[in-house]
Amino acid sequence: MTLFQSSDLQGSYTKTYPKKGCPGLMLFPKKGGCALYNTEEGKIERYLGDFPGHRFLANSGNWFLVLDSESNLYIIDVFSQKRISLPSLESIRSSTSSIVNRVVGDTRRFVWKDSERVFEDLSSDLVRGLLWVDESGKEFVVVWFFDLPGHAYICFCKQGDTHYTDIPLFHRDSHWLDGLSEMVLQGYRLYITTNRRYVRVLDLSGQEQGFYKDITDGTPFPMLSRHESWDSSIAVTTSGEVLLVESDPCNRTFFRLYKKNLNMENPDASSHTVLEVDSLGGEALFLDLGFTVPANASLGIEPDSIYFTRHYRPCHCTRRDLDICVYNLANKTIKRVPLGDMDLMDARWFLRGST
Template sequence: MKLSSSLSSALSGSPWLMLSPEEGGCMLYNPKEGNIERDLLEDFPGCRVLANSGNWCLVLDSGSNLFIVDVFSKETIHLPSLESIRSTTCPIKRVGDVVRGLLWVDKGGKDYVVVWFFDREYNHDCLSFCKKGDTHYTDIPLFDRDAHWYRGLSEMVLRGYTLYITTSRRFVRVLDLSGGHEQGYSSFKETTRPFPMLSCYESCDSSIAVTTSGEVLLVESDPWNRTWFRVYKKDPDIEDPDSSCHTVLEVDSLGGEALLLDLGFTVPADDALGIEPDSIYFTRHYRPSQWKGRDLDICVYNLATKSFKRFSDLDVMNLMDARWFLSED
């Protein structure tokens, strides 16, 4: 089923919302008009959206099977079984809805990268990925015997073939996933030495984001009354960041771009499309790997005016999750 031409035109490049009610399904919501346009997963009962990239969604079904679907054309790409991972660090079995993931699909839908991991309460020790042409998932180790600050997983951002991982100690690893295939597995490599993104406010909730130029940002929010965001970039003047207690500089602008915190990256602002400059679009104040218990708060925050735009009409809905959505068409 294709979108009507009027809805496709309205969606193109504009920020909409994907809403996941607790009773199931996934709805497309127009924040400008304040109405729901359609159920995106009406042909996939019992499925849950883990991530999205443009019109494509990474979906988990009731049998813990993963696939990618274009929510408008319904084109479907089936992915390798979760048990196909080759790992020396953790055994794999079907785990239901504790699986979380990230997705990138190129604009033509010809190539893709899928990253998934287990969301455990105390330990995040299983991270894997696959690309088009893979028959198995490739394990990404999350430990380093010689450098404990590189261990663990707090958060991830996937931008094309580049995966950004925040470790438990707030160091950022940058991985290139574009390597070739061997016996159904893909290779990867670290592109730079892990670097810390540390502010002087350790009690804040924090996320990372990546700009259109590839710069990594630290985004912090108030964990108590949710009244502000702070955005930082790396401090280039620190000679030995590994030994510093804070390694970032606060900025008061996103350079005219807008940040989609759910996706972890910035996009160019566009008044015609309703993408506001120097604004943070979010549904939770941060999205680390362990998000259970964090309430939804669907808003746009303007860095210049320090003000929130909330969508109060969604408060009455029984939502399990939500995410900002940009269509490609």
């Protein structure tokens, strides 16, 4: 079943915008630029600029985290073109690591050093990121990291910060908390799954620059299912509950959804610590963003549905092809958005904000 006809992607476009809170789809052609695709009308609404050499790393509403051709990070409202500059990548305040930016030929490269290793000749293509911007557009959190084996550090900054703060992802006494599998940023809370699939939650809301606190310190919980070979992501509900979302890489027609098993007496000794559920409680999950929102018929947000453009967004895994869909958990059906002749580098669902 499909949502739109392939010819719609090549049709005319309007200059209207989706209503606040309405699902939108941003397309990023390989030739550059980005285009707003209207999921209600089934056609491109507007081309939003060329952005040559830029990479769109993440989004929060209509704000996007962008890395330009000079390896500068900034935030931009793709509709108003309002722009917020960010500190340079090498401006990390840390006692254990440092980044050096250098020009090699016609390109910029980075050197990451810590107390145990050195990564040289790092390309900006390895940079991954997360973004949260509040409704007013005045408060924000940016998280970024180099997608390297082991994932030893991540970096973050907030509104008003003059540099990034690094967060070590290794523990001398708790190896099951090492590394990074995936992250979700929801407000000032950063949810991290480690290499061993333990969930950590970091609070980044402190007033002091560089403050963060692991609020799961001593009580992390593994999110493990029986399908270890499946593509998996985490997501956070409106109530703050962490979900495990899986899809079979050999059968791209259905998902499995799990929640934490509260009756597990000794999760550290178990290889299966979650319970499968068949409902989102009337909410909808935007997998690209990593969180659920209340369903709303007037805005076109379908209940118990998963909106996604990739079955997961891995940190350090083989890249999967785009598969822009809405999956209904209740009736186990999937609606696909055909790409037609468009050659896309990426696409992202987003929820239009107020700015």
